[in-house]
Amino acid sequence: xxxxxxxxxxxxxxxxxxxxxxxxxxxxxxxxxxxxxxxxxxxxxxxxxxxxxxxxxxxxxxxxxxxxxxxxxxxxxxxxxxxxxxxxxxxxxxxxxxxxxxxxxxxxxxxxxxxxxxxxxxxxxxxxxxxxxxxxxxxxxxxxxxxxxxxxxxxxxxxxxxxxxxxxxxxxxxxxxxxxxxxxxxxxxxxxxxxxxxxxxxxxxxxxxxxxxxxxxxxxxxxxxxxxxxxxxxxxxxxxxxxxxxxxxxxxxxxxxxxxxxxxxxxxxxxxxxxxxxxxxxxxxxxxxxxxxxxxxxxxxxxxxxxxxxxxxxxxxxxxxxxxxxxxxxxxxxxxxxxxxxx
Numbered sequence: 297x298x299x300x301x302x303x304x305x306x307x308x309x310x311x312x313x314x315x316x317x318x319x320x321x322x323x324x325x326x327x328x329x330x331x332x333x334x335x336x337x338x339x340x341x342x343x344x345x346x347x348x349x350x351x352x353x354x355x356x357x358x359x360x361x362x363x364x365x366x367x368x369x370x371x372x373x374x375x376x377x378x379x380x381x382x383x384x385x386x387x388x389x390x391x392x393x394x395x396x397x398x399x400x401x402x403x404x405x406x407x408x409x410x411x412x413x414x415x416x417x418x419x420x421x422x423x424x425x426x427x428x429x430x431x432x433x434x435x436x437x438x439x440x441x442x443x444x445x446x447x448x449x450x451x452x453x454x455x456x457x458x459x460x461x462x463x464x465x466x467x468x469x470x471x472x473x474x475x476x477x478x479x480x481x482x483x484x485x486x487x488x489x490x491x492x493x494x495x496x497x498x499x500x501x502x503x504x505x506x507x508x509x510x511x512x513x514x515x516x517x518x519x520x521x522x523x524x525x526x527x528x529x530x531x532x533x534x535x536x537x538x539x540x541x542x543x544x545x546x547x548x549x550x551x552x553x554x555x556x557x558x559x560x561x562x563x564x565x566x567x568x569x570x571x572x573x574x575x576x577x578x579x580x581x582x583x584x585x586x587x588x589x590x591x592x593x594x595x596x597x598x599x600x601x602x603x604x605x606x607x608x609x610x611x612x613x614x615x616x617x618x619x620x621x622x623x624x625x626x627x628x629x630x631x632x633x634x635x636x637x638x639x
Contacts, residue, residue, distance in 0.1 A: 297363045297611060298323035298356065298384070302331065302339055302349070305389060306367040308600035311340045312608040313365065318634050319611060323359040324349040327368070357382060363611050366390065373404055376419070380411035385614050386419040387607045391488050394421035396621045398491035405621075412620045420614045420622040422630075424602040425451055429572050429586075430492040430551070431624035432606075435499060437576045437584070444500035444548070444578040451553040452568040457592040459523040470557055471531045474515045482511035482537045485553070489539055493549045497541050499625065502548045504541035512536045514561040522557050523593075533557050534565065570595065606630060 297319050299310045313319050314337060324336040326349040337345035350356055357378045364379050366388040376393070379386055392399035397408055397419075412418060422431070434447055455464060464470045486509040497504045516533035519526065527533050534556035541549045559567055571587035590598045612634040613627045628635060 297321060297365065298325065298359050298361045299336070299365050299367075300325040300356070301367040301369075302326050303367065303369065305600050305604045306365075307340060308604035309365055309367060309608055310336060311342065312605060314340055314342060314345055316608060319608075321345060321347050322361050323347065323356060325353055325356045326351050363387065363615055365607055365611065367607075373407065377407055377411040380408065380417045380419060381415045383415045383417060385417050385611075385617075387610050387614050388419065388421050389423045389427075389603060389607060391421055391423070391426055391491075393419055393621070394426065394623070395491035395495050396623055398494065399487065409620060416619050418614050418617045418619055418622045420610055420617070420627075422606050422610055422624065424606065425572070426489050426492040427603070428606055429574070430489060430496065432630070433574055433584070433586075434496045434576075435625060437574065437582050438496070438499050440580045440582070441500070441576065441578040442580075444502065444576065446547055446575075446577040447496050447500065447549045448573075448575040448577070449549075449551045450568065450573040450575075451551070452570055452572070452587075453553070453555045454557075454567075454570045454592055455555055456520075456522040456557045457595070461524045464522070464524040464557075468535070468555070469532055471525065471527050471533075474513050474530070474532050479509065479511050481535065482509035482539065485509070485537050486539050489551055490541075493539060493541055493551055495623065495625065497543060497548045500548060502543035504543060504548065506542045508538075508540045508542075510538050512538075512563075514556075514563040514565055516558055517560040517562055520558045520560065527557050530562075534561055534567075536565065605632075609634075 299313055313321050331339055331349050332351040334349050335344040336347040337343050361384055363385040366386050371390040397405040494504050513532050514534040515530050516527045518529045537553045539551045540547050554567055556567055569587040574584045576582045609630050609632055613630055614622055
């Protein structure tokens with residue numbers, strides 16, 4: 297198999313592939329010339345494995361491999377189509393290929409489907425959020441229901457120990473003057489999460505017929521020092537995004553993301569520990585809390601695994617799947633040991 301890209305998540309994926317008993321690394325694609333020609337094991341922080349990285353993405357299309365773990369920052373549809381048409385299954389963290397390609401334009405989805413048919417290949421998109429928290433866990437809880445009234449997913453991220461000023465202040469907008477709303481951010485996230493949330497609603501037997509996407513900003517009640525800098529009193533200290541899908545006038549699925557730098561806000565927001573909470577309201581109700589049991593200052597060491605491990609674990613399952621777009625509900629439970637009939 298081929299690991300495609302070695303950013304923060306891709307490097308963790310590469311480490312997992314090298315140590316996986318069912319997978320053999322035959323190629324590594326990198327985007328920085330400094331890594332080109334370097335042994336994959338060295339890039340992964342391990343002993344050499346005899347596979348050298350290449351930055352020649354065109355040549356990499358011809359590598360002899362059954363599957364590619366495709367993890368660039370932005371997907372190149374031409375590359376994806378060429379890989380699939382060339383006989384390589386794809387597991388990716390690029391969310392637009394999830395939920396049967398629901399995040400793609402119709403003509404692009406058709407190109408990808410045609411490539412799968414020509415190459416007898418499959419493509420599966422997964423990760424943590426969206427991914428595990430919008431697919432695997434909700435489907436497991438839905439298996440216990442006969443009547444579903446609402447599925448709620450809450451995501452909490454305490455960003456106070458994230459020592460990345462550019463991310464925190466320039467990209468995310470913490471510390472800026474508070475604006476009336478953050479609906480633009482919400483609409484962007486709806487594009488990412490909407491397809492998988494729609495899959496939950498459909499699995500509950502109540503397909504979404506209307507969506508809402510709203511954003512809110514809360515200000516710091518006092519001057520707060522965080523790892524990446526200072527949040528002045530009265531400036532943006534927390535963002536809340538709510539994505540809701542309704543069926544017949546009633547909400548059937550709701551996703552709320554709270555990203556915050558302090559709990560001392562000018563609004564009374566209920567904020568959980570970093571992690572997730574999933575609630576199913578129905579005839580067999582559940583309330584599942586999944587906080588990350590890791591100190592905030594150590595999260596950087598562990599969080600890549602939450603996104604990288606699931607795609608690696610999925611490879612044997614996707615290679616055994618029927619050609620075309622693969623959804624989580626099309627697969628058996630993804631586990632580290634691989635499918636029983638694969639071993």
